[in-house]
Every structure is written in C-alpha cells, then in structure tokens.
Amino acid sequence: MIVAQLVAMDERRGIGKQGGLPWRLSTDMKRFRELTMGHHIVVGRKTFESIGKPLAGRQMIIVTRDRDYKVAGCFTVHSIAEALELARARGETELFICGGAEVYRETLDLTERIYLTAVHADSHADTFFPEFNRDEWLATASEPHAADEKNEYPFTFVLLVKKRAG
Incomplete structure (x- = not known):
C-alpha cells in the first residue's frame, strides 16, 4: 500500500487559517476529489470537523485521542498505526493522508508520495505543514495554474516522490 500525503500549502508552508482553508481554489478541490475518489482518507478530528x-x-478514517468520538459513516481510530492497519486490512492500494498539521507530521516519514498544491502566496495562515527536507524528494510532475475567477491565487500541482536510499 502506498502512503501519500495530499496537501495544499503556501510559500511559508501555511495550510490552514482559523480552522479552515486560507484560500479558495476550485481547481484544487476538483483535483482532491479526483485523486481520493474510491480510496481511504486519513484525517485528524479537527480537519474532519472543518x-x-x-x-x-x-x-x-478519523484519528483522535477521544475514545468516545464516533461519526456515522466513518472509521474512528486512535493512532496512525491503527489507521494504516485498517486501510491495509481493507485492501487499500493508495492511502491518502489529508491533514491536519499533526497528522502530516506523524506520517511524513512513512510517506512515499506528496501530491502538493504549491500556492504562490502568503495566506497569513496560522497552521503549518511540518518542515521537511526537499532534497529527499524528487518532483516528477509539475502543472502551473494562474489565478482566475475560481482560484484566488496562482498555484502549481507538484508530485513529489521520495528518493530511494542508496
């Protein structure tokens, strides 16, 4: 099973603002839907609630410390390991990690692909993607987009693939 992160971040690694997304990017939302359709998605509780x-x-698959947290139509787990085990047991081929910041941080070392939307702006976010070494990743695809009536900022879709050791 491939573990992939799907994230939109600005030039300062900003990913969220006041509990939501700090931008309106219709094309990115469409891509999110296309990539994740038919797959398992791992999110933290706060991301799910947003x-x-x-x-x-x-x-x-919602990751939460709250043992009583339940949502109809979703799985609730209490660790990243439990989320991975559940997706694997259900035959998942590519698991999408979709936030928030803590879930990204906890899964970065396990991640083989990052489907990145690089937002070309400073959105004045208050939540950030963890620092990571870009030298460990190879950009295998890049697709730039201009700002327009449906996309607040210019952005680029980038597929990052973790380089193999050796």
Missing part, C-alpha cells in the same frame, strides 16, 4: 461530513465515494 470538512463537516463524510465525503461521498471515499472511506474516511
């Missing part, structure tokens, strides 16, 4: 509901066509 989304507000289970996403159609995807199986959401």
Whole structure:
C-alpha cells in the first residue's frame, strides 16, 4: 500500500487559517476529489470537523485521542498505526493522508508520495505543514495554474516522490 500525503500549502508552508482553508481554489478541490475518489482518507478530528461530513465515494478514517468520538459513516481510530492497519486490512492500494498539521507530521516519514498544491502566496495562515527536507524528494510532475475567477491565487500541482536510499 502506498502512503501519500495530499496537501495544499503556501510559500511559508501555511495550510490552514482559523480552522479552515486560507484560500479558495476550485481547481484544487476538483483535483482532491479526483485523486481520493474510491480510496481511504486519513484525517485528524479537527480537519474532519472543518470538512463537516463524510465525503461521498471515499472511506474516511478519523484519528483522535477521544475514545468516545464516533461519526456515522466513518472509521474512528486512535493512532496512525491503527489507521494504516485498517486501510491495509481493507485492501487499500493508495492511502491518502489529508491533514491536519499533526497528522502530516506523524506520517511524513512513512510517506512515499506528496501530491502538493504549491500556492504562490502568503495566506497569513496560522497552521503549518511540518518542515521537511526537499532534497529527499524528487518532483516528477509539475502543472502551473494562474489565478482566475475560481482560484484566488496562482498555484502549481507538484508530485513529489521520495528518493530511494542508496
């Protein structure tokens, strides 16, 4: 099973602001849907609550410390290891890690691919993607997009693949 992170971040690694996304990027939301359709998605509780509901066509795995937290139509687990085990047991081929900051941090070493939306702006975010060594990653695809009426900022879709040791 491939472990992939799916993240949009600004020039300062900003990913969130006041519990939501700090931008409006319709093309990025469409790509999110296309990439994740039919797959398991791992999110932290706060990220799930910012989304507000289970996403159609995807199986959401919510990671939370709260043992009583339950959401109809979603799996609730209490560790990243438990989320990975569940997805693997259900036959997942590519597991998407979709935030928030703590979940990204805890899974970065396990991640083989990062589907990055590089937002070309400073969104004045208050939540950030963890620091990571870009030298350990190879950009295998890049697709730039201009700002327009549906996309607040210019951005580039980048596929980062972890370089193999040796």
